[in-house]
Amino acid sequence: MSRLDRTSAEPLPRAARLAAAALGRRWKLPAPLGPVKVLRDQDAPMRDGTTLRADVYLPSTDGPHPTVLLRSPYGRGAAFAVSMAVPFAERGYAVVMQSVRGTFGSGGEFSPVVHEEHDGQDTVVWLREQPWFDGRLATLGPSYLGYTQWALALDPPPELKAMVLHIGPHDLAQAGMIDGAFQLTNLSIWTDLIAHQEQVGFLRGLIRLGTAEQRLTPFLGDLPLQGLAERFGGNPAPWFDEWLSHPDLEDPYWDRYRATPAVHSSTVPTLLIGGWQDWFVEQTLYQYAALRDRGVDVGMTIGPWAHLAIDPAVTTPESLAWLNTHLPVAGAEPSEPRKARVQVFVTGARTWRKLPDWPPATADRTWYLAPDGRLADEAPAEAGETTFRYDPMDPTPSVGGRVLAGSAGQRDNRELEARDDVRTFTTPALRKPVEVQGGVKVRLHIESDNPYADLFLRICDVEPNGKSINLTDRLVRLDPAPAEQPSKGPRVVETTLPDTAHRFRAGHRIRLQVSGGAHPRYARNLGTGEPVGEATHGVPVTHRICSGGAAPSSITLPAV
Known part of the structure; x- marks a missing residue:
């Protein structure tokens, strides 16, 4: 294979230089080491004869460079390059932006993630022959670009010295069927x-x-x-x-959509960046725990962001520091090792906290559901109940949360909570702040008259003006089998909601919201047991939440 001609690189366009300079100032990045040149439309051959196309952003300094690889299905346009490639190339890294198979000039047919393991390996084979590659490799990128990194780490090449994953999954199957619902x-x-x-x-x-x-x-x-x-x-x-x-995640069909073994075998130093309202936050937390438990050098930053709202003013300096620790650049001062393994943004307090680990040590604090809609410090002595009806043909709508939309994240839930098919349980106004770090546990004693049903559970912060802001939530798909047995009283539903970090201020109230679904975020459970893609009609369900007496439903918060 012929080696690329280093002199074929072209200067970065003036508009891109000005935009990169503005971003560097805004994001408070270290001063650039020099200008950047670009090799356009470089072809990398794959083992099956397919050719993938890449743009390479190179520092102007002579000699080979540590290289950062981004493998993306979203193209190699100027805006993506200026924000994700140029800041690193200006500071001494060769940055390869490659279009994955079947996208933006790369050959073959796009099929989500199934080719990324072999195509990533073959890209590294191509890198080894490039005169600008110094033998040290890092991977970088958000979302799908995070999955491509885990796919490469299934069999990590010896050159791979660091990984930086922003809001990235390792299991596309699990991401598509969170909580068992499409x-x-x-x-x-x-x-x-x-x-x-x-x-x-x-x-x-x-x-x-x-x-x-x-x-x-x-x-x-x-x-x-x-x-x-x-x-x-x-x-x-x-x-x-x-x-x-x-719909069955145990189906072997899904094996090709998973890079989970890499999470349990990789020893590559890894920086994980996620958001409390991100689609993939649970996978980010899982990755962190798996790497930490095996003694891998891992750092984690979780901000307040949703998937489309991650803040590059935080992520870019942290990414650059991680790379400069593990792949130091000649002429630049190496970054000091990360002092705090974990950094999380505490909503409500609106501040960052640096922690040695996640989750931190907490003390459980429990409130009990009362039939009048209260969350009480003690379980009611007398048994009570709260009922609501869910009709899948008029489904409870989704509000905010972990969606790929501008409406994602924390939103006012008052209109939703006013619906007849939503029930809430709320504490009195707090006399002192309560800070939560970790997963909220929900325990419900419940009876349902349709065996095919869901529960949507959400924790909200109710402000003094009545505004109810969602923090964390989960859909629970009820197992139909117990409901088909002779009735022996309510079933117990226990679940832990995705981790969060939030401070409920004095004067605020803590609220549990309960409904039968959140459509269209989750495909509705139509109540018939038919396959999710084929069902054409729905059957309602009435839920009865039991509280007090022998069936004390509750929530438990991990309070700092």
Whole structure:
């Protein structure tokens, strides 16, 4: 294979230089070491004869460089390059932005994540022959680019010295079926993005992404769900109907969508960056715990962000510092090792906390559900109940939370909580602040008259003005088997909501919100037991939440 001609690199366009300089000042990055040049449309051969295309951003200094690899399905446009490649190239790294198979000039057919293990390995084989590669490699990037890093780490090449993952999953199957329910909003928006991204320009693509929730929501109420992606238009997206037809995560079909073994075998120093309202926050926390437990050099930062709102003013300096610790650049002062392994943003307190580990030591504090909608310090002595009815043909809507939309994150839930199919349980105004760090446990004694049903559980912070702000939530798919047995009283539902870090201020109230679903974030449980993609009608369910007496339902917060 012929070696690339280093002199074929072209200068970075003036607009890109000015934008990079502005971002460097805004993000408070170290001073650049020099200008950047670009090798456009470099071809890397794969083992099956397919060729993948990349742009390479190089420092102007002579000699080979430590190299940062970004493998993306979202193109190599100027905006992506200026924010994700140029800041690192200006500070001494060769940065390779490669389009994955079947996207933006790379050959082959795109199939989500299934080719990334071998294509990543073959890309490293190509890197070894490049004159600008000094034999030290790091990987970097958000979301899908995070998965490509775990795919490479399934069999990490010896050159791989560091990984930096922003809001990135290792298990696409689990991400698509969080809590056992099809992630309808997220998978629809992502599929629509992929199906149209090469048919529209960058600005129009941003507009489409910003309006995706509004554009697609009318389709998401249609039944059956099979064929939904075709109604979105754009390039074919056969994976959507395939995923609908494989609701069982134990199905071997899903094996090709997982890089989980890498999380349990990798010894590569890894920086994890996530958000409390991110689609993949549970996977980020899982990755951290698995690496930490094996003594791997791992750091973790969790901000207040949703998936589309991660803050590069935080993530870029931290990423650069991690790289400069593990792949120091000649002419730059090496960064000191990260002093605090964990850094989390505490919402409510609106501050960052540096911690030696996650979760920190906490003391459980329990409140008990009362039939009048209170959360009480002690369980009511007398038994009581709270009922509500969920109708899948008029489903409880989703508000905020972990979705790929501008409406994601913390939102006012008052309108939602006023619905007849939502119940809330709330503490009195707090006399002292309560700070939570970790997962909230919910224990409910409940009876349901339909064996096929869900519960959507959410913790909210109620401000003195009545505004109810969501913090963390989970859908629980009830196992139909116990409900088919002769009745022996209410079943016990126990679950832990995804971790959070939040301070309930004095004067605020803590609220548990309970409903039968959150549509279209989760595909609704139609109550018939039919396959999720094929069902065409729904059957309602009435839930009876028991409290007090012999069946004390409760929530338990990990309080600092």
